[in-house]
Amino acid sequence: MAAELASLVQRLEVAVGRLEAVSGPAGGAAGSAGGAVAAFVEAYDDIISGPVAQYVALSQQIGGDVQKHADMMKQAFSSQRQLLATASSSQKPSDSVLTALLQPVSKAIQQVQAFREQNRTSPLFNHLSAVSESVPALGWVAMAPKPGPYVKEMQDAAMFYTNRVLKDYKEKDKTHVDWVKAYVSIWTELQNYIKQHHTTGLSWSKTVSNRTGPGPEPDGPVAAASVAPPSAPAGPPEELSGAPGGGSGGGATSRNALFAAINQGSDITRGLKHVSDDQKTHKNPALRGQAGQAAPVRTGPKPFSSATPRPAGSAAPTRTLPPVLELEGKKWKVENQEGAQGLVISNTELKQVVYAYKCNQSTLQVKGKINSITIDSCKKMGLVFDDVVGIVEVINCRDVKVQVMGKIPTISINKTDGCHVYLSKDSLSCEVISAKSSEMNILVPNKDGEFTELPVPEQFKTVWDGQKLVTTATEIAG
Template identity: 55%
Template sequence: VVIVADMQNLVSRLEKAVEKLESLAIGSGGTSGSGDTAKFVVAFDALVDGPVAEFAKYSNEVGGDVEMVLTGIQLQRQIIVTASQCQQPAEKDLVALLAPLSNQILAVQNFREKNRGSKLFNHLSAVSESIPALGWVAAAPKPGPFVKEMMGAAMFYTNRVLKEYKDVNKNHVDWVRASLNLWMELQAYIKEHHTTGLSWSKTGPKAGSNSSAPSAPQAPKVGPGPPPPPPPGCPPPPPPQSAPAEYDDTVSRSKLFAELNQGAIITKGLKHVSDDQKTHKNPQVKKLTGPKPFASPKPTIHSPAAKPVAKKEPPVLELEGKKWRVENQENQVVYIYKCVNSTLQVKEKINSITVDNCTKLGLVFEDAVGIVEVINSRDVKLQVLGKVPTISINKTDGCHVYLSKGSLTCEIVSAKSSEMNILVPGKDGDFSEFPVPEQFKTVYNGQKLVTTVTEIAG
């Protein structure tokens, strides 16, 4: 009876996933000027039918809830279809167009935070770390590498899933394969159709314009039949949910996505509405003029015992002469590339950090949720002030890692690297230096290979 009930539950979840995937085909069909469906819309639908469907299948088999991820994919498709019909909009209209997707990414991340006691927490964490990859539509000029970074941040948790279920349940191993394959196929799709950024139509109205357009036709199903006629205009995007009232059109695309990918901080500016201000309880409030959008909230002290609200410092990312100020960033991923003779300090908690192709770089950071990786670099010094679970050193010559007392349990993984030293703090505050082995001896004991560290006599 239990087996039958489990099978029925699995079939029910699979049916829901199939219905969600089918809904991705409903909506604007994405037509070119000749009336044909744009090639990159057709290619995205093929991505949905293949890797996305496979990911949904295994997610349901391991007992996960894939609904929110599929909703994010659906919002992604709507943006791609809009790009196939419209010219690139102004930055302020682009913010509004991307707002639903940005909010959905945040919802997936919040779902993980609310389910820390789940037995599938590593699965949820892998999805939470990789889901920002859907924001590639705002990442120019390198959307493909951006998706790769997000996938890399998730691999810390997918490796945990493999370690836990490798010899226990093959479905979880297949889930990891399908999850990583989804992001790899998305990279291949971007490389072919959106190499330097989301491809916008050269004709048609600008996205977000006030031109009227009829309801978008349904996307054609697979099989013979004429394609739908092209729409005469592009419907305006939904009103911005988290965008500033005014936005400078000269803001770069990378800065735009940095704002959209703030994580939980995006909700900090919302003002609490008391019962006497709610319109459904006080109709007369509708006649009043509301506060200006995004005014700084002022805490209300109801009694002498009330605690003051901690002031939240605004995030900063700007260049002052030769000095970069990176302050008060939360839930971000830092990618450092080709920096020479530079020192970088990352304040607040960060998702992950990648140091790539750097020379004589000094990096100081506080807490990292995921992995800190150094690759293809020379003479790099890292200092941890808080906690970090894993540090990876690959193809690097000369790397000094200064650990804090809170990061002594950190796992350090190295490959194809030399001159690596780990410095551990002592009771008096001085650091003790320990070299990481570079030379090994391997022998065959008659049954298997046995590898041990070889110390070179000085």
Template identity: 75%
Template structure:
């Protein structure tokens, strides 16, 4: 079934290329009707690793399949931009932004889908894709777009490794899915290095690209274009006025002009006694203007009220093998006692709360929480802290690994049985590990946040740095 889906994907790409060649005016590809070399190379990525990723996503199904359809659309949008660049000269920055909008919107759609489906059982897959899809923004990078794709791939590795770990013994399809997805960005790096080393390559000839190239092409046999707008309204007749006919007004105007210097003879003479700048006492009796003041600032607009984010109801339940603890606010008595070895705990958006997990279970994940305290007995897998602030963890038994990622402020209290625990941190600050002493007290040790890297002649050597005072 997967092979059939991959074949269909390849046929779709081939048909699209044939249509672009045979269509009117090349359908946005090179002016001569032929497809550019770098567009053909990009088509190989779409028909290769992208098609394989989409095929495996369809086999997995669910949210992964929906996400893959969005990614397929994103690559299609970028392919259209590359076709425009292959047949047109580089436009102004304003037009360039318009041309890149379809790719930008596709990236945003992929990321929003992940945020809207945080409770999905396939959330790890969605996160891997969402963290790395900004790599498609390489078209806006110069002069080194390749390293940007590499950085985005590294951002996804945290989640792809979790998929490999979770499905290593259960479903090989997910392992193939990870391999196919990673190969997309690996092939894209090679593609950029070969065809767009210093940035998106534009044609040296042909017309300058216009903003209309970003609009989706109308399908054959579609609806007719809308009729042209009607003629503009007739010009306003300025000859008439409320005071009389146009001829009378014109005659009066020319008569005044013909007076010459005598035009001021009808003005009233103002003596020095009547001038306010020479008689300050007259200013207090001056009439008050009732008309608008010159250069008066407009009245302040009423402030727009931001729509409050709806508060989600708290969740504390066992769903399958996952304990879900979500949206808890100020809850100090959260206790999970009836646990099994295959169960996991997932805490999300909990604030100023305390969670206690008894007995032994598989793993614990703390995501997007603030000022949360976690106390647990034994974990056979991993304890993960992601996107959190001010977290305190106390290990009562054993845990092999604690991962801290994108977190500010984390205190880890180890037990005597967990001193061999590995603590892996990335993009985090204010981390401290507290090791027990013999008298029941703890010794607090900071986790390094700053590192020094040097070249020793053969490889890079990285060591932590300590800054005093």
């Protein structure tokens, strides 16, 4: 009941916005040149009052960080709606003006993503991640010529986390399951909307009213850019248009001569003059400075010479951040470690988490029992830990090794190339969840203490069995 009430309130807000746009002094920014709301703006309002409103209402039922995130998303869609309204009544502006118009949407996207990063210890982190991974889809307004496929790509990026929400709450709370369905439907409806109204990019108004009489003038950067008269198109080349001031006969004669030359085929090159080597500027530098040359000839970059010292400030120094290994609240932060082979975290507690970020060629050992461990954007990283009661996540990494000494229920590998997981005898029942990753191997201990290496499938086969799709892993030959 609460969800239906919140959805109704959202639809009323959209309706009021439409009335204000039409009844405003100049038709409002949302109006087209005639004062009425454009068709593609109305269609976008249907998305806001439909799946977006349902997502916001269910987020309010869940509460906490999910509700705060939904409020940010609501503002993001509102900012995009304002941009669409502007586009419906203005011609496409210059790139600098367009960048300024896109700023509200861009800032809203950044705010949504920053909230997730600031709340990595949230119990609803999977909800926040699903939204954060897919919210860049609102950037479709700057994508051309295929904004629809871009939205689909961002929607797929959230699938990893929405599946985890479904897994965690499928048997516990139906509200979270409905929340996933409502949120995913936003991007599905947006793709249909783009396909119908903005197939190759954001649609702008084709006409602009040139006001000469009294009345309110359009304001804002788009108005200033849109009312400027377009520059006159360049005329045809003199060879095709005839002599200046001549009639159509001269142009027709030139065109006939052009087509006659083209019809010669390979004989067209007979009239070309052979240029000897002593007349070629690239072989005779002295010719380059002669008068009458239209433009200087580029000589290209000179080969590097060890005898010539390079200027001290020729290349900008790479910015390096200081390494971090500290406990901040309940989170152990391990950041920017380079070549650190003996990193150890001890004296841990069950409620604590470990977050390793941008560590290269380093090893980290976590002693004791801890809540969760996340390895993000690391290269050639080694992780050894005792017990984790939650999950170990490997995200955006390359060439990492994870060794379990005790127990772990779930290991997640996402957007990672090269990951070796060494399981202990007590952790053989753990689940390994992977998505958008390659070169993954699970190493299982034998009785003699050695490990057997088993690859995680990366190639799948899907068939229709008459009632549903059936997907099975396939082995790559070779």
